[in-house]
Amino acid sequence: MRRSPDTDALVRGATFAAALGLFFLLILLPLVSLNQYAVREGIGVFWDRLKNPDAVAALRLTALVALAATAVNAVIGTTMAFLLTRYRFPGRKVINALVDIPLAIPTVVTGFALLLMYGPLGPVGRFLGERNIQVMFSFPGLLLGHVFVTFPFMVRAVGAVLESVPRSGEDAARTLGAKEWQVFAFVTIPAVKEGIIAGAFLTFSRSLGEFGASIMVSGNLVGRTQTGPLYIFSRFNTGDVEGAAAIAILLALASFLILLLLQFVQSPAGRSAA
Amino acid sequence: MTLPGLSIENLRKAFGEKEVLAGISLSVETGELLAILGPSGCGKSTLLRVVAGLLRADRGTVKIAGRDMEGVPPRDRGIGFVFQDYALLPKTTVRDNVGFGLRVRGVPSVDRDRKTSEMIELVGLAEEADRSVETLSGGQRQRVALARALAVSPSLLLLDEPLSALDIKVRERLRREIAAVQKKVGITTLIVTHDQEEAMELGDRIAVMNEGRFEQVASPRDVYQDPATEFVAKFIGEVNILPGQLYRGSAYAGNLAIRMGGNGIPSHGGTVKVLLRPEDVTLLPPGIVEAGQTHANVKSVSWLGAYLRAEMTTEEGYPLTALLQRSHPMADRVSAGDTVRVTALRGTVLPDPLGAGAPEYFL
Numbered sequence: 001m002r003r004s005p006d007t008d009a010l011v012r013g014a015t016f017a018a019a020l021g022l023f024f025l026l027i028l029l030p031l032v033s034l035n036q037y038a039v040r041e042g043i044g045v046f047w048d049r050l051k052n053p054d055a056v057a058a059l060r061l062t063a064l065v066a067l068a069a070t071a072v073n074a075v076i077g078t079t080m081a082f083l084l085t086r087y088r089f090p091g092r093k094v095i096n097a098l099v100d101i102p103l104a105i106p107t108v109v110t111g112f113a114l115l116l117m118y119g120p121l122g123p124v125g126r127f128l129g130e131r132n133i134q135v136m137f138s139f140p141g142l143l144l145g146h147v148f149v150t151f152p153f154m155v156r157a158v159g160a161v162l163e164s165v166p167r168s169g170e171d172a173a174r175t176l177g178a179k180e181w182q183v184f185a186f187v188t189i190p191a192v193k194e195g196i197i198a199g200a201f202l203t204f205s206r207s208l209g210e211f212g213a214s215i216m217v218s219g220n221l222v223g224r225t226q227t228g229p230l231y232i233f234s235r236f237n238t239g240d241v242e243g244a245a246a247i248a249i250l251l252a253l254a255s256f257l258i259l260l261l262l263q264f265v266q267s268p269a270g271r272s273a274a
Numbered sequence: 275m276t277l278p279g280l281s282i283e284n285l286r287k288a289f290g291e292k293e294v295l296a297g298i299s300l301s302v303e304t305g306e307l308l309a310i311l312g313p314s315g316c317g318k319s320t321l322l323r324v325v326a327g328l329l330r331a332d333r334g335t336v337k338i339a340g341r342d343m344e345g346v347p348p349r350d351r352g353i354g355f356v357f358q359d360y361a362l363l364p365k366t367t368v369r370d371n372v373g374f375g376l377r378v379r380g381v382p383s384v385d386r387d388r389k390t391s392e393m394i395e396l397v398g399l400a401e402e403a404d405r406s407v408e409t410l411s412g413g414q415r416q417r418v419a420l421a422r423a424l425a426v427s428p429s430l431l432l433l434d435e436p437l438s439a440l441d442i443k444v445r446e447r448l449r450r451e452i453a454a455v456q457k458k459v460g461i462t463t464l465i466v467t468h469d470q471e472e473a474m475e476l477g478d479r480i481a482v483m484n485e486g487r488f489e490q491v492a493s494p495r496d497v498y499q500d501p502a503t504e505f506v507a508k509f510i511g512e513v514n515i516l517p518g519q520l521y522r523g524s525a526y527a528g529n530l531a532i533r534m535g536g537n538g539i540p541s542h543g544g545t546v547k548v549l550l551r552p553e554d555v556t557l558l559p560p561g562i563v564e565a566g567q568t569h570a571n572v573k574s575v576s577w578l579g580a581y582l583r584a585e586m587t588t589e590e591g592y593p594l595t596a597l598l599q600r601s602h603p604m605a606d607r608v609s610a611g612d613t614v615r616v617t618a619l620r621g622t623v624l625p626d627p628l629g630a631g632a633p634e635y636f637l
Contacts, residue, residue: 168361171328174348175355176375177426186378191364
């Protein structure tokens with residue numbers, strides 16, 4: 001039995017409508033309502049809410065932590081990806097599995113674990129505290145949490161590119177006289193540049209929205225360790241829905257722009273291999 | 275006596291349970307081009323990578339220009355390596371690639387530029403020197419790789435299937451260019467290939483490799499005419515292998531006979547395998563067979579351009595293939611179903627103590 005072209009078109013249309021409908025209902029509408037809350041007292045008021053010194057401090061800190069976490073993971077994530085794809089060593093599979101742990105465990109648990117380790121009561125925290133170094137409830141603690149939570153993004157983005165790059169380029173450099181650091185700097189890094197860029201966008205965007213680990217390790221100190229998402233949460237809890245929405249819409253917009261940019265960076269034209 | 279350009283002794287390498295190099299030895303003269311020929315998985319690329327220091331052997335020694343390479347990293351071995359996939363630096367120019375080795379070695383830019391230009395000239399890419407390697411054809415890219423390998427003035431050049439990724443026309447032209455450059459520079463060279471024609475044309479000698487061992491290391495002529503093993507005979511060119519028997523200085527496969535050369539096998543008594551190249555089998559019109567000839571029935575005939583290929587069965591029941599030149603008197607006269615006389619112009623034998631030999635009635 002053959003289905004008529006009409007039935008085919010109907011099925012296709014229905015599928016399309018269902019997907020689009022769900023997309024609107026689950027993703028777009030909440031964002032629209034966010035927008036409405038943010039600007040319902042006029043654009044001037046919206047602007048004032050953004051200019052609130054606490055909000056500005058929170059946004060600045062968010063950007064700063066995201067940048068720092070991206071930079072740290074660009075270095076250790078790329079190195080980890082290089083080790084995992086280019087070398088065979090005992091325990092490689094276990095480490096490979098552990099890399100994804102931050103994706104699997106709740107971020108609050110991550111923050112809790114860091115707090116127990118590096119906090120005033122933890123072994124490392126106490127050791128550092130005696131030397132007047134405070135990790136928790138300050139920028140380093142926040143950075144530590146963000147680096148942990150975003151760790152897999154860079155490793156996976158770079159690793160995927162590295163898998164597709166033949167080793168002969170690196171071997172050729174070795175036979176030509178390059179030392180290992182020169183091989184890494186002149187051959188490996190340029191070859192995985194796109195992976196690093198993609199990983200950086202993902203890391204940055206994930207860090208902008210980080211909440212669970214941040215609330216545990218930061219202490220949520222207004223104007224000092226309060227990031228954007230924590231500011232939103234605090235404002236909402238104190239009944240300032242419009243103030244929360246103003247910052248929320250800004251963060252959502254920033255994430256969207258970063259991911260949109262990523263689409264262009266990853267265009268097929270930019271992926272041609274030599 | 276001068277030292278060999280490369281000598282390896284008792285080299286062994288295993289990947290897990292699989293022995294890839296089975297304790298092999300080889301000596302290559304300075305300036306010689308040796309082709310390592312074998313099927314994929316025979317260990318030839320592994321051998322090249324061990325010589326380059328990109329892989330560690332389990333046992334054995336590698337000496338380049340007399341110097342023991344134990345513990346010497348690839349960058350200090352004085353080698354140039356050309357890969358099948360060119361392995362050029364992406365998004366860089368021809369000049370950047372060719373100068374790379376000199377740059378990482380800290381050669382001053384004046385010397386570097388001079389040497390780079392010289393090498394680009396050598397491989398005929400002067401016009402393309404400032405173009406990005408991405409805009410070049412496969413053949414041009416491989417010439418960049420060759421110039422890059424030679425720019426660091428190595429004493430040993432290693433080529434790993436350098437032409438396999440190219441289409442046939444480019445491959446043939448570049449093959450000749452590589453040979454010309456190698457002779458001009460006079461560098462000791464190992465080329466790994468699975469292409470017999472490439473090995474025959476390029477190699478001063480050919481090392482035929484199979485399952486981690488050398489089956490034969492000899493000149494292209496000897497490898498073809500006097501294969502040391504059945505594997506060599508079958509891998510290089512086409513061959514008829516017939517069971518035979520030695521009798522008074524000749525080898526007989528049924529009534530078909532060849533005169534024995536002095537290849538160390540006693541020329542009387544014992545069973546052998548008779549190896550006949552199809553072009554050494556020739557056809558005569560039907561008639562009375564003379565000594566050493568036999569009758570054969572033609573099964574099929576096909577034209578291959580310059581040659582005619584005849585598949586036959588001898589009266590003793592052995593399958594036999596002949597290649598006749600187009601100008602051969604029988605070429606236009608033979609067709610399937612004919613009975614013809616066949617004779618072997620030349621051939622060689624391999625000992626086969628347990629072989630079937632000639633039918634009893636003949637001796």
